[in-house]
Amino acid sequence: MRWPAEWEPHQAVWIGFPGDPAEWPVRLAEAQREVAAFADAIADQGVGEAVILVCRTPADADVARALIETDVQIVVEPFGDIWLRDSAPIFVTGSAGLFGQNFGFNGWGGKYAMAGDQDIGVRLAKRFDLPVGENDWILEGGAIDGDGAGRLITTRQCVLNGNRNVGLSSQQVSERLHDALAVEDICWLGDGLVADHTDGHVDNLARFVAPGVVAIPQAETVDDPNSEIFDNAAQQARSSGLSVVRLPSAGRYEIDGDIAPASYMNFYIGNRVVAVPQYGAANDAKAVDQIAALFPNRKVIGLSSQALLRGGGSFHCISQQIPSI
Numbered sequence: 001m002r003w004p005a006e007w008e009p010h011q012a013v014w015i016g017f018p019g020d021p022a023e024w025p026v027r028l029a030e031a032q033r034e035v036a037a038f039a040d041a042i043a044d045q046g047v048g049e050a051v052i053l054v055c056r057t058p059a060d061a062d063v064a065r066a067l068i069e070t071d072v073q074i075v076v077e078p079f080g081d082i083w084l085r086d087s088a089p090i091f092v093t094g095s096a097g098l099f100g101q102n103f104g105f106n107g108w109g110g111k112y113a114m115a116g117d118q119d120i121g122v123r124l125a126k127r128f129d130l131p132v133g134e135n136d137w138i139l140e141g142g143a144i145d146g147d148g149a150g151r152l153i154t155t156r157q158c159v160l161n162g163n164r165n166v167g168l169s170s171q172q173v174s175e176r177l178h179d180a181l182a183v184e185d186i187c188w189l190g191d192g193l194v195a196d197h198t199d200g201h202v203d204n205l206a207r208f209v210a211p212g213v214v215a216i217p218q219a220e221t222v223d224d225p226n227s228e229i230f231d232n233a234a235q236q237a238r239s240s241g242l243s244v245v246r247l248p249s250a251g252r253y254e255i256d257g258d259i260a261p262a263s264y265m266n267f268y269i270g271n272r273v274v275a276v277p278q279y280g281a282a283n284d285a286k287a288v289d290q291i292a293a294l295f296p297n298r299k300v301i302g303l304s305s306q307a308l309l310r311g312g313g314s315f316h317c318i319s320q321q322i323p324s325i
Helices: 029-046 056-065 120-127 169-181 227-239 284-294
Strands: 010-016 050-055 073-076 090-094 097-104 130-137 144-146 151-155 183-190 209-210 212-219 243-248 273-276 299-304 318-321
Touching: 010 029, 029 050, 029 212, 029 243, 029 299, 050 056, 056 073, 090 144, 090 169, 090 318, 097 120, 097 227, 120 130, 120 151, 144 169, 144 209, 169 183, 212 227, 227 243, 243 284, 273 284, 284 299
Parallel strands: 010 050, 050 073, 097 130, 151 183, 212 243, 273 299
Antiparallel strands: 010 318, 090 097, 144 151, 209 212
């Protein structure tokens, strides 16, 4: 069994489409346009990967159809919110083929428990005839990142948080990750970004970009609220034997006067396209250029994620890839 890296070939990707006004009371239409643009970009005129846009209602699906400009499949499956990275299965490959590992989901530590999120992963897997198994502990896909060679990076703040799995030690979690995802080496970082309501998902902080190589932001302004967090993460990653590439930080980013977890690390690596969030921040173009240097065989593009960030995440958070076998 092996958990493929995100840069390995995908047969498809699930993407959540926003539609609930109660969860998106501000700039919903803009968030919908951002997700549609992301889906179109990853489909890449039908030569990227199969993109499956998941809508919670037929009315939301009608909105999506009006926005999509390329060959994207639209399906209706009820869910609470769009963060399929966390509520959908994580797929591994092995001698028996493709297999989804589904984990318990409790609304990011009980903060946002919404109907449909607990079983959306199983329903999607069944809809597409994908085998899936259940793991009896809480884990969100955005809390971990892997390099396809048995290495995983995560944060203690999230995975060892008492609001997920009471009493589990890092050793016990390591054993469970080994059993579910064939993980051999785990790099434990400390905290995630300030104001991240997921309790510090690693996909906003540190991402594998090659086997044994992890990208971590570098603060460039004195008011960056995550400066120390970034530096500590880089030091811990190096101490774990990983090579570290420093990329630009989005800097201090506020929404309605409050710090928001804006991060270029929430990029999605598609078969042909890498989509990098853009926030109207000073380092937007610089982040795209430097991420492009890491993926020379892909088209790396920046796409607006300002409305999506109001919901707490970006492109990586709303997507879950299905590897090719």
